[in-house]
């Protein structure tokens with residue numbers, strides 16, 4: 001319970017006195033608790049009885065402890081609130097502290113996954129296998145670039161399913177897009193200072209790059225992806241894009257525009273960051289092949305994640321770096337440690353090696369397709385011609401436009417919350433400007449088909465759309 005440090009200039013008896021006093025004041029030692037005898041505590045701390053006796057004498061003299069004849073020393077009853085030392089006691093007293101986040105029965109947040117879908121039993125088995133197989137490795141930090149076996153599994157999966165062509169030594173395991181972009185920002189900062197982002201687009205890249213002192217240039221998004229003329233007219237030398245499922249509008253960049261974007265990168269020595277975050281989830285036809293696969297030797301940094309299919313709580317994602325950045329990466333990150341637990345990485349590697357990952361992808365595609373269809377039906381039923389849906393057919397969200405609505409999206413959000421309906425603010429995706437009509441982002445991953453239907457019914461009431469029932 002107490003620790004004495006012989007190298008500390010504070011005398012040993014004083015160190016002990018300070019620690020017991022702190023325990024008494026913070027309530028960790030309750031009133032009337034009997035303290036260990038001088039002999040026992042001295043033996044436990046491998047110190048002299050004089051040290052313990054000295055500490056007890058001083059605590060006794062100041063009233064922190066009292067003594068009973070032939071029984072020893074006991075903790076005095078104090079008004080601890082008058083002299084609070086413990087932070088946790090203070091925190092409990094603060095009534096205005098925010099509690100845990102509210103739970104919404106109808107949560108349309110786009111990053112929610114199906115609550116029943118995590119393959120717990122399989123994961124547990126792979127975790128045990130990983131513990132059994134890797135006990136030698138668990139006494140080390142592991143490769144800062146990520147576990148080699150996991151990188152090999154990701155490489156062959158990406159080639160088969162996304163047309164990404166790379167070697168495992170181009171793959172860097174990261175703890176999410178945010179950390180991946182931190183790495184990219186570091187790698188490129190010597191020769192680049194302006195990053196183009198999609199508008200509307202994902203807010204995280206804007207934050208990460210501006211935290212690294214890059215200038216952010218926003219490029220409007222059209223149905224064919226980001227506006228290439230606007231990009232070319234800018235002085236940006238890096239662009240962040242979501243070409244296979246634009247966030248938030250859901251557009252797919254056609255191959256002609258992908259080739260033009262690659263040409264822009266090649267002509268100017270520029271870099272493309274391709275965020276391929278949820279391309280496994282395409283409900284009609286085959287997933288769109290990656291942009292990286294069109295020019296594997298080009299300056300394309302590919303980013304993928306396990307957050308959409310498996311779990312965002314795992315915090316595992318990856319970058320595929322172009323060969324041109326590998327030497328710089330190794331030079332900058334040589335002394336770093338891995339950011340993802342080696343145990344989790346090995347578990348995921350086993351999960352992939354044993355074929356569970358691809359089975360899980362197929363299963364999740366069916367589950368989310370059913371939810372997606374339930375959402376489209378509910379919108380059709382409760383909103384009818386009042387709503388225009390865009391970006392359907394993929395991912396975990398779609399966009400609902402309400403051209404005739406007298407309410408703004410903010411007003412709708414505010415009215416929906418007391419009814420247990422949570423929407424993600426669509427305005428967060430805009431760096432400048434905003435949509436022409438009232439627009440809502442509707443995620444469907446976290447709810448059952450029945451909840452989706454009920455949620456949309458409530459939303460239609462909020463939006464003043466009478467039920468058609």
Ligand SMILES: Cc1ncc(COP(=O)(O)O)c(C=O)c1O
Pocket residue numbers: 111175176177178202242247275277304305306307312316317
């Ligand atoms: C566009 C986009 N990219 C990537 C991600 C995944 O990020 P991470 O791997 O950090 O969970 C998200 C998550 O919502 C996203 O919206």
